[in-house]
Amino acid sequence: MNKTVNINLAGIFFHIDEDAYLKLQRYLEAIKRSFTDSQGRSEIIADIEARIAELFSERVQNEKQVIRIKEVDEVISIMGQPEDYLVDDEIFEDEPQPTYKAKSAPSKKLFRDTENSYISGVSSGLGHYFGIDAIWIRLAWILLIFGAGTGILLYILLWILVPEAKTTTEKLMMKGEPVNISNIEKKIKDGFESVTDTVSGVAKNVSDSVSNAAKQVDVKKGANSIKSSSRTFFDTLGDIIMFFFKILAKFIGIILILIGAATLIALIIGLFSLGVVDIIHIPGLDLVDLANTGNTPIWLVSLLAFFAIGIPFFFLFYLGLKILINNLKSIGGIAKFSLLGLWLLSIIALVVIGIRQANEHAFKEYHIEKTQIPIRAMDTLNIKMTHNEIYNTGFNRSRSNFKLAHDDNGGKAIYASNIEILVKSTTDSIATIAIEKSADASSYDIAIDRAKQINYNFELRNKTLFLDSYLTTDPINKYSDQEVDIILYIPENTVVLFNNSTKSFLNYRKHDGNVISSKSVNHHMRILDNNSECLDCTEEDFELNIDAEGVKINDDGIIINADDSHIKIDENGIKAETDEVKVNIDSNGINIKTEN
Template identity: 70%
Template sequence: MNKTVNINLAGTFFHIDEDAYLKLQHYLEAIKRSFTDSQGRNEIIADIEARIAELFNERVQNDRQVIRIKEVDEVISIMGQPEDYLVDDEIFEDEPQTSYERKSSASKKLFRDTENSYIGGVASGLGHYLGIDTIWIRLLWVLLIFGMGTGILLYILLWILVPEAKTTAEKIMMTGEPVNISNIEKKIKDGFETVTETVSDVAKNVSDSVSNAAKKVDFNKQGNKIKSSSKTFFDTLADVIMFFFKIIAKFIGIILILVGAFALIALIIGWFSVGVANVVNIPGLDLIDIANAGNTPIWLASLLVFFAIGIPFFFLFYLGLKILVNNLKSIGNIAKFTLLGLWLISIIGLVVMGIRQASEHAFNERVIEKQELLITANDTLEVKMTDNDLLRNRYDRHDSFKVASNEKGEKTIYNSDILILVKSTTDSLAHISIEKSADGRDYEKAIERAKNIHYNYTLKGNELNLDPYLSTLSKNKFSDQEVTVILYLPEGTVAKFNNNTKHFLNYRIPSNYVNHYLNVTEEGIICNDCDDDEFEVNIDVPNVKIDKNGIEIKGDKSHLKINDEGINAESEEVKLKIDGDGINIKSDN
């Protein structure tokens, strides 16, 4: 059973085994002795202790874990022994002495370099991390800010998430150098200006020569290690594979950052465009309000959409940063759970709004207005759509919708969803039926919206003029408003539909019947002056044709034709023919 000791190292408490404590104490005392006459001794010792505390923290899983002698040995191997870095006065004599610096593996980490900064040190920190001159990073920020405008958001996010290099150890890690006694000493001594310029130059030259010699020796040592097969072939191969995996991971991280950043910027622009629509008049946003049958506040819906989509993209951006930056500062559990809560609330809110919006179309009701027309069985009725400059496609019921002010200055919906039907009647006089339909969350609301539809027509002699659009005030919202015009004509009446009614006619009246005289019979509509060659049925199905030659259906790899000669069907493997001679089937197999 070993005795444990509580120690305070650089402001952090640790539980340490007694043997490990004694070894650490002797190690720190040796370091202090080696820097007895060194300039900045206190600062060097403090930074060394801070670095040791940081290395201990990396190896401690929880606050109760005891540091053993194994962890102390690992830290000493990283930091190096004090005698490895001693450079005494003899190196200034004629014969230079060679000191050997112990290498330790170090990975470059991203910090903000506030010592060489104009704003927050992001550019200089990226310059150290990427090995690029800081001026190029700053030029890139200028291009991003004045080019696409993304630089501001990226800079702010990096300013918030990337930690500042405060301690000497962090400043050393920022440049990719190993954090050991030698580099800590060098970093601190560089900050003092008490030595004259001449001595500094001499010391620099000597330091460079010593460093080069040390690097050379270390390189040779490393080469000897490789040559002596300290690493097997498979270990080397694994290192190469891991290297490529790291490159791929960094590339994925860059993609995630770009996708997340652009998505967030687009969402912010969209939220400001929609959410502040009452302050800034943006064309086209009135259509969103008209489609909002549930009367949900636009700013609230846009805010929920922003959180529901933006939070996942923020974490995507954060994940990309985590991949690229090993020591990225965490946003904290409070922030994570807060964002998660906001996201869940946004999803639930959008679901509720969606259900409410869908409920506004739960019922479809109609109101009917009928009126007699002074048209008898011996008359000829001409039907046409009135001219108007209101809708873009004024004679097409499939693509005409507009919001404009009426003659009273009221915002009004204009819609060309009009359908014309013809039915025979045994009455002596014709009559017209205007059926108006609309959706609503209940029967009463649907009836109310249907009654608020305005539709006009006029009969001048034997000419019936129909409006190509219906109208309703915008407060009734877009609720699938439709108007069906049903003409009940006595049997024997002749009807002639103008060419501009072509897209409004029911499918029972072929489009090629327009501008022809049609007899209304009990069986249906008969064209008096249509040429048989003009027979054609227009149906809204691709690759299907019905005309005087029969029915023809074409597929990507098949073909079907039905006419007076029989049935012919072909595919890549089978051919079928049915005619007066019987059934003939051919197969490539």
């Protein structure tokens, strides 16, 4: 087992194998010896170390990975050996010199060249990247600004997004030159020679004649002054724009942190609340358990929902921190992919649970119980709803209302108000009540078993039929959309009087053989053949509903259909149509149209 060493290379920490460390140390010492008498030695060494650190970072997959001799050899092959080239000032003379050739092909990267800029260096950087003179890029900007009008926005975006080439490595990459020891040394020495040439040029100008010197200095000073003023103005403008963009970014980061933190705290509180459900009663949780027909543990659903919702909001919170804190340490690739995998598993599990829950309502089955009641033609039958103090609907039921409560025997039961009353005429001499029970399940057998276990009661006393306003069933059956339809088959010429308590349990209209609607409550209704008539209705609440072949009369008006004609009479007027004539009589007058 080899020992590992922690090193700090150009401000970046690495774990390196001891043998690899010794080889890297010898390599750097050889480079330093090569530049002992070179001008700008410290700058060259610093840029070389920065480049080596960058190459190591490209090869490290995570923070814990150890750099071995293989990675050191790869970096040395790219940077080159000191003996591969001359390392003194002679390499910058005019005569040809041997140079080191990088093994890897150089690739250009886009940077802003502020050394050759008038505003921000965008044009110079694009010129280096595409291999053309910057003057053509600047002409293109002028055409975009004064032509399409989008040039300013595009320029500002590039100014913000494209980084400036600051280090020697970035300047070499901007021009597509290999980033090795030779080029780093040459680039830095070029900078020193440029400064030397500038100083020499100034000294020479001083020794020239006064008139020529003044003329040259004035021209050069004026040009440099214009360029310097231009750069200063646009640099200041850029700093102002970047300042406001940074403020906006920080504000967005704070918003993301607040949203992410608030959501995570709420999810954690909800998750721990379910953990102490046996100690602290949470109102409404028993109803959730009743609706959980798939019998999936609630704590498991809550945990999966916590991961499915919490992980995206955690990354939202982390993104906000990254925006606010520039040097925030990364959570690492392993943690990121682990959280992503956990999130995907949670989503898949919730989908499976949802499918399982939906499957519990895939089949609906009915169980019908019929009972004759001693009501005959010419009798008067009163119908009322009764309620239970445990489950008091107030006679204003909702088909989605249900609760878990103790019944009269002290046991728990599900109470629900899914009750509907239908009235149909019959030619039988005696009335019949049919209790149609229904429930959902994942199969027909389970559904019909749940339907049979629905408890519903009624009672006839002194020609008054008392109907329960609720149904009950054992909690083991869960809430599986249990329903009870009460179908009353009443002999013709029997009079029925529905109490006001039945109004919400009756259908609002007559249809499919149902001859009594909710509008008929508190009125004596005579049962006719597939219809009914009101015996004590006033003109205001009189209701007529006739639906015979070719004729339909109801609250909407009168409609008469024949083979080749159609007549409709309603509150808007009269419309009559045949194949040849159309007549419309309304408040606007009489309108007659013919095909001819």
